[in-house]
Structure formats: C-alpha cells, structure tokens
Amino acid sequence: MKVAVCIPAYKNVQYLRRVLDSLVMQDYTDWELVVTDDSPDAAVEALLQEYQGRLPFRYYRNTPAQGMPANWNVCYDKADAEYIKIMHDDDWFTTPDALRKMAEALDQHPECDFVFSAFRECFIDHPGKEREVHCSTFYRQLLKQDPVHLFQKNFIGPPSGCMHRNRPEYRYDVRLQWLVDVDFYINLLRHKPGFVYLDEVLVNIGISDLQLTKSCHGVRTVEIPEYFYLLRKTGEQSLQSLYVYDFFWRLMRNLGVRREHELYEAGMQGETPAVVKYILKCQRPFPFRLLRIGALNKILVGLSFAGRPRK
Template sequence: MKKILMHAVRQNIVIGVESDDYPNDLKTKQKLFKNTLINTVSVPQFSVCIPAYNDIECFTRCIASVLRQKDVSLECVVCDDSNSDSIFNYINKINDSRVRYYRNKPPNGAPKNWNSALHLSQGDVVTLLHQDDWYRSESTLKDVLGCMQRNDADVCFCGQAIANESGEVLGEYPVSVGKVLRMYTGFPRRTLVVNLLGAPSVVFFQRRHLDVEYDVKLLYFSDTDYYYRLLSSSSAVTVLAEPNVGISRSVAQISKFCLSHLDSVLEELFYALKKHQASSIDSCAAVARFVASNLRHWRVASLLSALKLIWKHFSLQATLLTFFIFPIFAGHMCYRLFLRKVCGRIWA
C-alpha cells in the first residue's frame, strides 16, 4: 500500500448495460463474460455484486437501494444460493435489464458465493453488497466514483451506519485514514481479530484486484484477511468518510453459526495466523484477544475444546504467554461492554 488519501467529489456520467444468463462452471462463466465485454458497447462504471440467500425482505431493500443510484452506470450481479424461488421471482417481477441473475445449483455457500459473484462482474469498479445491507443515499456510488477519480485511487472504503432489523439507525461510523492505516499496520496481532473497517459492503475496488479473493477456508475472519491482502496489492487507497452504507446489526446466519462453534472458529484463526506467518507474540496476542472478545459467547464444552486447541498449536511457552496476556484483553472487553450498555456506544 503506497499511499492513503481521503476526499470526495461528484461527477455525472450515465451509460447503459445489458443482461444475460450464465453457465454453472466458473471458468466458463469468466470466459463468457470476457466475450460479452468485447461485444458490449459500454462497460458499466460499477458492478454491485449481491450474494443472495433466502431472505427476500432484506434482499428487496438491498437491490432497491442499488437500482435507485443516480448519475452512474451500473450492473447488479445477483448470485443466488437460495433453496426457494422467492428471489428469482422477485427479479423477474422488477424486470430491470441492469440486473444479472445467476442461481447456484448446488449452493456455493459463503464465502465461495462471494467470489463467484465478484468474478461475474464486468464493471470498472466492483463491490460486494450483502443482501442485508443497503445504500442509504441515491448518490452513494456517484460519491465513491468521484472520490476514487479525484484521488487516483484503486480502492475506496466508505463509512457505515449500523441499523436494527427494522432499519432504524443505531449509530453512524465514518471511516478514517487512521483506521485504514491501523488495519494494515496492526495485522495480524490486532486487526485479524478486530475489524476496524466494517462489513465487506463498504469496500469498492477497481477490477484489476479481482485476483484478490476471499479465502474459502475462512468464514469468521474472511473479511479482515481479505482487507489486508487487498490493501497490500493496492497502489492508492482513499476513504469516503460519510456513512453512506447501511449495515444490519441483526445476527446473520453466518454469525450465528460462528458464535455457536467458537472452537471451530479458533481453529480457523490458527490457520489464518499460519497462513500469514505470524510471529509467536502476534499469534499469542491474536488468540488471547479472540477468546476475550467472545467471552460471553463461550460455553463450557467449546471452551475446553479451545484450551485443547491452544495446547495443540502452541508451545508451552506460547501457551503460558497467551494465558498471561488474556486478562488484559478481558479487562478491555469489559470496558467496551460498559461503554455499550451504560454510555450507549453501539460499536465501542
């Protein structure tokens, strides 16, 4: 990551796109898309990729926020893992040529479905928008485009607003250059476990970064692992501070699974630490931080499994170091919970 910038500008451009059906094989799909690009008069400025799964109520809000974007050309790629036809029927009902729909049979699962959706894109700037998230303003994409163009950036992070299931905003959280820097420099000791930048829906990047994929072996840490690798491959990063992306605070199915299988998530953490060749001290800090930050979700059985995993992957010295620094992170977590409960800070 060579430089980090922050600014926002506006620009008005409108170009049309076309829609199509695509085969199941990913390589065939990519080849077909390349051929389509040759025959397409205009390449859209944005590809908004929605990995869908069953929740039609959230999906309708999500795709509506995409299709109401003004002064930019876009395509909306829907990669559907649903076991019902509700999303398929809804897309047929709205009948918008900017929407490209693809049904996965059998379902890909996350995060493989995220990668499939991204690789189906044709736009100059690509973004992943989870179906329970949405764009709060009709000029969100226009603002992102202007920000990237003015700063000659190939990656942009946008601020976010946390909302409950009914869409009521609980708190707004602008992104900053400092957070991006801490995300990069604090990896993996801190920022593999602690996500400073938000959900994948706040990330926009030029299509040359499509070779940076979400690791299909990761689920809980797929976003932070991806952010670090994306920042590493970027030549210039900018931020759009305004919280223009709405993020649902409801516990999604992935989060529910992770919180009920924390010992499996810990195994995933060890994989990520080994993948990034983390030092012994960084590994101990990351594991201690993860166990402490999820302390209220641990159950006796999973906690015992976690202790066995720590003993399995760490030396005696590293295990003792992990237990030594654990109370520090546990105390910090209690302080954050106090800020949330007493002071009302949603993302303390």
C-alpha cells in the same frame, strides 16, 4: 461498465427488495447489477423480473448452491466491470449518490485499489435501534501501518461498505467464515497498500440476532481454528506487533484457554506459535477474573510483550 454491483443472494426476498429499491434511486449510471442466487426456489428471480427496465441486471442461478462465501466468488467471477461493489441482500444504500461517491474515490486515486465508508448498523430484530460506525483517525493510521492490525478489530466493517478494483487475486477464502472479510481486506491491502476512506454513512447494514457473527462469537471451535489459520497466512511475525499480540492475549483469556492441548482440541492445525506458547505461560499463574481487570491486564500485556520471543 465501470462498476459491477454484486449481490450473492439467498432467499431473503423481503430484504433484497430494499437494496434493489436503493439501487433504483442511484444517480450514477455507469454500472450493472450481477446477482448469483443460492436460493432453493425461484423467488429471487421472480423479484428481479419486477425490476426489468429499471435496473441493468444479469441473473445467475447456482446449481448446486455454492454456500457462503463461495457464492461471493461466483458473483465476482461473473463481473466484467472495472470496479466491484459487493452488496449483501440485507444491506442497502443510504443516499442516491452513494455508488457515485465510491466510484469517484477510486477514479481520483489510481494509486489505491480499495475504498470504504462509514456505515449505519440497523438492528432488524429491534426496530428503530441504529448505530453509526466511523473509522477513527487512530484506526486508519493502524491500517496504513499494516493491515494485520485488523486482528485487533475489524475497523473497516462489513464488505457492503466497500468498493475495490476488479482483480482476479481479490477473492474470498472459502475455508473461512467468521474471518472471511478480515482475511480479504488483509490480502487486498498487502497486495496493494493504500486506501480511501469516506467518512460519510453511505450504506445501511442489516444486523440480525441470527447472523453468523452472533452465533460464532466466543465459540472455541470456531474462533481458534480461524484465527490461527489466518495467523499462518499472515505469518507469525504478525505477533511482533503489540496490537496483534494484545489480541491473542485477550483471545486466550476470553476463551479460557490455559494449555496448548486445548488449542488442538478446539481444531487448531499446525505448530503452536512460540509467542502464543509464551502468552499461555504468562497467563497461567493468574486467575481469569484478575486478567479481566482492565488496568492489571494492560500492565501484564505490556510487561510480557517486552519479554516475548523475537523469532
């Protein structure tokens, strides 16, 4: 098969039916569905049996459950196809040609391993509330320059909006949760620079108030260990980018960090990067309320960046 649609499932049968229905309507035929199930019961398997003959699927029950994102990797390891299209069980395709358009984009660009599209956020807890998300020309240019600019903002979006070539080195780091998708994108695009962007909403993304991204935002003991772990993986030289520097400046400000020991108390491992020590020193004389004034903050970031440690 050309494409493996990988669904790492966990209990959400009511949402899973929606993505399966969106797969039934696809006009592309060179694909198969791979489902790896972390659920504590047989509800997912029972639902799939309803699609016998309508969907070309392979089902695997994880015993024991793998958890997120390990289950994503299990699903990838089961895939035999040339391309992988991950779909989380609360996301779904918007049009019958969505799968075909992504696959054709990779077919037409053999120099690239990665394609992503615009998407629509659908707020599950607020029926009717939707928001389209497109990747601007500016953000695409930043991505071409260096994928570490994803520190500033994940302007690619969630994994369900992406398709990529099936290579063993493209796997998710199980030590991450909050930043697992950003880490994956940086790893892939550093391994194989170049991408295709489709400025068309091909996927709906289910957004819930209970999702991990909601519960982790602004939590020191989540954000600090993961951002500094990712910084070590990408290299401290990433802080020489103004956009990455600006992100860590805002991270320290938004989390209310003043001193280096607070980073360790929050769970950071290893040495504090010299540039981060410098950021803390630059911010210390100013009350946080002043650092949140947009114009003043931009001036301080610009001036301090000019004097940053270069090593």
